Amino acid sequence: MRILERPARRALAALDALATSAYGWAWNPLHQTGTVAVAMLLALLATGLYLVLVYRLGAPAASVARIAADPWLGAWIRSLHRYASDLFVVAAALHAFRLFAQRRSWGPRTLAWISGCGLFLIGLACAWTGYVMAWDTFGERLAREGARLFDVLPIFSEPLSRIFAGDRPVPGAFFFVNLFVHIVLPLAMGIGLWLHVSRLARPTLLPPKRLIWAIVGALTVAAIAFPAALGPAADSFTLAERTPVDLVAAWWLPLSERLPAGVAWSAALAALIAALLVPRVTRRPREGSWAPSHVDPRLCTGCNQCPQDCPWDAITMVPRDDDRPSLVALVDPARCVSCGICAGSCAPMGVGPAGLTGRDQLTALRSCALTALGAAVDSPIVAVCCAQAPVTHVAALRARGALVHQVPCVGNLHSSVVELLVRQGAPGVIVCGCPPRDCVGREGPKWLAERFFNEREAELQPRVERDRVRIATMAGGDLRGTLAAYDDFARHVAALRRPEREANVELQAECAPPALAEDAS
Amino acid sequence: MSSAHRLARVASAAVMTIVAIMALARATALPLAYHPSPAARLRLSFSARPERIEVCRTLSAEELAQRPEHMRQRVECDGKFASYRLRIDVDGRPAGESVVRGAGLRHDRPLYVLREYDIPPGRHAVHVTFERREQTDDDAEAFAPAVAVGADTGIFAGRAQREAAEHARRAEAAIPKRLQFDTTLVFAPRRVTLLTFDAERRALRLFGAL
Structure with a gap:
């Protein structure tokens, strides 16, 4: 399955670029598929509340036909309900695809992946029961297929399919149970959603308000312009030649109908097992770039910043086992995803995944970018780029004359790196991160801006001219935006005086906490 | 921008x-497409209690006396539930044949029939038989009043009669040993004709026929 990650990543990049070129990275809905799915759940709850009030168990088809015939309220609310359910399915599927392609489906994210699979299945089941409620030809088709599938399981003594045989009216109990399940499943989704985000610190559940309203508005326009189809009322004595089929929420139906029930169950079970095994088969050894963060207790001052910044609640402060009065940070490897955000949050550079702590970043900088910077006659602007950035964008910056220094994520960029660059003569440093809602470290761009411009620990020191530092967003599909941001910064920097290059800048020593007696000895 | x-x-x-x-x-x-073919459909759908085939014997007064009081049943039966052969012929040609048993591991639950046959539109002779496979007759004689009406007294008074009545009621509730349906029907395109068991008339009954 891991061999699928690379093509999936390429496909995702192409999709992202397409959506960004159309909407811009700030409005790109593909960056917010998870939150869009939650927003659609809320839209479903709101519209479903109205529908359940006017729905009649005793005459399901007639009541839905009456709702659909009401042009002022019922028709568009019902259509909005349906389109929201379809968008939920699309958003949830894209969300899973994104996390798979970005290798974010294993390790501490396993619980989120598995609960996400459960939420997706519940969503499909909810759509199934919703269509059956309408009791048109499509609803009957779904009900009959469901009955056929369940009849091969040793659950019901009387075949469910007999409900629709026609020798008696479809019992009201059937519609009652269907409605009950349709209402209970969203409650189960609430629990599943809680599980889904339970390992996240500060989970973002909804897209920005303007995006929510834009999506709901677009769906409402769709609901008015293209009212959801409603087939003829179900009739046990008529064989419909064709029915309208929702290939989004009931994509499985044409497949299932062509298979014997046992084979259909086996295929579904195999697909479910494959989905649940994704965290297992895509996991990496927890070493190298996948190693969890570690804390150097000699450097930890107990400032409590890394637990606040960790997007995964993987760090806690515990009593020290030496004589120092402060607490010391402790990383839980089972919760750490190796995002490295903590490395950027630690002023004394004492925490982070192996090779990514602030000290490691300075070492890497000295061995590469600083050498190039020192060798240049006319010091270029340094572009610190996220490793996830599109290759074409990085190449374009190089072509503009920028000295590119890549880091795994701008969220774990220690402010000392930027300080060192400026003090070593870089006329300006532009940090190009991913769109905030597409950061693999979840909160990288947010903490970066806070540290650089709002004095969040470990802040960029006041001695660094803020005019020489800028943060930009580098999103696939928006090369023009990236270059515009760079060009604007270059013009701004050109107007500043020439920077002075300081000699012997030793930031590690400056950042180190005062040594204790036992350390000194 | x-x-x-x-x-x-x-x-x-x-x-x-x-x-x-x-x-x-x-x-x-x-x-x-759901039913792209214009074929009509003959649907057989019903549920009923399968017949209980039993061998019964009347217990003597001595045997009864040896039993605990709450287990003193005058007639004791041992047996199984019947199975049935369902056969459908359309225009003299077999369209389907199957064995029907009661639901449950011991086949002691009601039997359920749901069979569907696609039939070209038009007039067709339909012949359906549903008959018990087992040839053994039930041991009804055991419930004949071999014991004098006054033989059971006290709280057991009328026991044999009550048992016989209960046995008769259960036999009545079971589906008949043989059901047959033989007629010519006009099948309209994409229409379903339903053949079901009418428990009151104890016969197969047609719905939706033209």
Whole structure:
């Protein structure tokens, strides 16, 4: 399955670029598929509340036909309900695809992946029961297929399919149970959603308000312009030649109908097992770039910043086992995803995944970018780029004359790196991160801006001219935006005086906490 | 961002949104074939209690006395539930044949029949038989009043009669040993004709026929 990650990543990049070129990275809905799915759940709850009030168990088809015939309220609310359910399915599927392609489906994210699979299945089941409620030809088709599938399981003594045989009216109990399940499943989704985000610190559940309203508005326009189809009322004595089929929420139906029930169950079970095994088969050894963060207790001052910044609640402060009065940070490897955000949050550079702590970043900088910077006659602007950035964008910056220094994520960029660059003569440093809602470290761009411009620990020191530092967003599909941001910064920097290059800048020593007696000895 | 660029982006966003909405609306109501063939359908659907085939014997007064009081049943039966052969012929040609048993591991639950046969539209002779496979007759004689009406006294008074009545009631509730349906029907395209068991008339009954 891991061999699928690379093509999936390429496909995702192409999709992202397409959506960004159309909407811009700030409005790109593909960056917010998870939150869009939650927003659609809320839209479903709101519209479903109205529908359940006017729905009649005793005459399901007639009541839905009456709702659909009401042009002022019922028709568009019902259509909005349906389109929201379809968008939920699309958003949830894209969300899973994104996390798979970005290798974010294993390790501490396993619980989120598995609960996400459960939420997706519940969503499909909810759509199934919703269509059956309408009791048109499509609803009957779904009900009959469901009955056929369940009849091969040793659950019901009387075949469910007999409900629709026609020798008696479809019992009201059937519609009652269907409605009950349709209402209970969203409650189960609430629990599943809680599980889904339970390992996240500060989970973002909804897209920005303007995006929510834009999506709901677009769906409402769709609901008015293209009212959801409603087939003829179900009739046990008529064989419909064709029915309208929702290939989004009931994509499985044409497949299932062509298979014997046992084979259909086996295929579904195999697909479910494959989905649940994704965290297992895509996991990496927890070493190298996948190693969890570690804390150097000699450097930890107990400032409590890394637990606040960790997007995964993987760090806690515990009593020290030496004589120092402060607490010391402790990383839980089972919760750490190796995002490295903590490395950027630690002023004394004492925490982070192996090779990514602030000290490691300075070492890497000295061995590469600083050498190039020192060798240049006319010091270029340094572009610190996220490793996830599109290759074409990085190449374009190089072509503009920028000295590119890549880091795994701008969220774990220690402010000392930027300080060192400026003090070593870089006329300006532009940090190009991913769109905030597409950061693999979840909160990288947010903490970066806070540290650089709002004095969040470990802040960029006041001695660094803020005019020489800028943060930009580098999103696939928006090369023009990236270059515009760079060009604007270059013009701004050109107007500043020439920077002075300081000699012997030793930031590690400056950042180190005062040594204790036992350390000194 | 220049105003021209902003305008182009708004236009591209609008176009992509409209395309996405239209694709969504189309994909949510795609007319897909369900019953593409114009064939009609004969549906057999009913449920009933299978007959209990028993060998019964009347216990003597001595045997009864040896039993605990709450287990003193005058007639004791041992047996199984019947199975049935269902056969459908259309225009003299067999359309289907199967064995029907009661539900449950011991086949002691009601039996359920749901069979569907596609039949070309038009007039067709339909012959359905549903008959018990087991040839053994039940041991009804055991419930004959071999014991004098006054033989059981006290709290057991009328026991043999009550048992016989209960046995008769259960036999009455079971589906008959043989059901037959023989007629000529006109089948309309894509219409379902339903043949079911009418428990009151104790016969097969037709719904939806032209």
